[in-house]
Amino acid sequence: MVYSSFLLNRALGFACRSLSSNLAKRPSYRAKESGMKRIHVVISLVIFAIVITWPGCKGGPGAGNTIRIGVMTSLTGSNAAFGQAHKNGYTIALEEINAKGGLLGKKVELDYYDDQSRPDQAVQGVSKLVDQDHVPVLLGAYSSESTRAIVPVVTQKQVPLVMPTAVADNVVETGSPWVFRICAGSGSYATVTLDFLKNNGDPKTLAIVYENTNFGQSNNKSMTTAAQAAGLKLVDSEAYQASSPDYKSLLQRVKSKNPEVIYFASYLLDAGTLMRQAEQVNLNPKYYTSAGTGFAAAEFPTPDKGAGKYAEYTFSVSQWLPAARWKGSSEFDEKYFKLTNTHPAYHGMEAYAALIVAAAAIENAKSAQPQPIRDALKALNLPDTPFGPVKFDARGQNAHPVLVTQVQGGQYKVVWPADAAQTKPIIPTPPWSERK
Secondary structure (H helix, E strand, O other), X not given: OXXXXXXXXXXXXXXXXXXXXXXXXXXXXXXXXXXXXXXXXXXXXXXXXXXXXXXXXXOOOOOOOXXXXXXXXXXXXXXXXXXXXXXXXXXXXXXXXXXXXXXXOEEEEEEEEEOOXXXXXXXXXXHHHHHHOOOOOEEOOOOHHHHHHHHHHHHHHOOOEEEOOOOOHHHHOOOOOOEEEOOOOHHHHHHHHHHHHHOOOOOOXXXXXXXXXXXXXXXXXXXXXXXXXXXXXXXXXXXXXXXOOOOHHHHXXXXXXXXXXXXXXXXXXXXXXXXXHHHHOOOOOOEEEEOOHHHHOOOOOOOOOOOHHHHOOOEEEEOOOOOOOOOOHHHHHHHHHHHHOOOOOHHHHHHHHHHHHHHHHHHHHOOOOHHHHHHHHHHOEEOOOOOOOEEEOOOOEEOOOOEEEEEEOOEEEEEEOHHHOOOOOOOOOOOHHHOO
């Protein structure tokens, strides 16, 4: 690009000097003929320089021997643990793809952009990945906040976005034909949780505790609506500022309403803080439930990054677990453990699946250009992936099944639906005073 711009400038300068020289004097016939030849050469150089610098003629995302795919995730900031899980999943998928010969006979590379867990940085990242790096498809972001911020940007730029993890339902309710979400949304979280509760004790009262962001608000709205339809009485709904150090006053308010069920919508840092402080205020509902995310992170049951022993008996929705009965689930678990020395939660699998889905679309499209990839995503039907079946509806939403898990003995165990359960749920949650 730098060389071609240099060539264009030199050619134009040469043309101007040549024309000025020829116009400055009245040439002979032979001189005139020689001057015309020089002008023809200069014009040819100018045309060549323009052609190789013209956007439509540059090496695009599939030019050369590689295909580059853009990845937006949170490698720093409050969601860095999830962003690293994303990167681990992408790494495993990338190795598998290139081991099989890449895509369209070319090696695949991932072009990462760290949104720093900030929506404004995510928007900047899209501009960089699309306008400068010319990637034909994007994967990301992690959070609902960042993903919602980039949806109008990718729509305007007409580049397909495959979303691994953002669960706020409004990310697929914009009507954009360029977005595709492989995970289930917050509406599914609520209905599956309520189905589990109905069939396991049938409690009557509910409190919701959620962070005051797009992610939390979407989950609060979904659960409030679904609970009302199910006849579960909402006795309290508490929003909080994420990453606060002290939630004891909030938890005391919840305790005063005596709900049988508490439903959290929280990221990892807050999930650990909330459960430790729930013990401090002696908050004892029959069910601690959650909208996944922090309560479903691999680190949540650990003492160093999560809630440790305070995570025990909590329920969470989950998009995937190694025990899921989908072909390739256990193999992914083995590869993830070999890479990280830890077993994955669903966030790493979602990233893995997003790249597998994008790769399938590129192969089906037989192209590394945005429009054909978008069209291939719309028509995609993958009945048997390690993440389960993948097929998008008119909104770009995949009909992904949701599991309910419980932390038992420091491990996530599938307890619902019944035909997928590893074990029975422990109900009610033992009071703090009776725990070891």
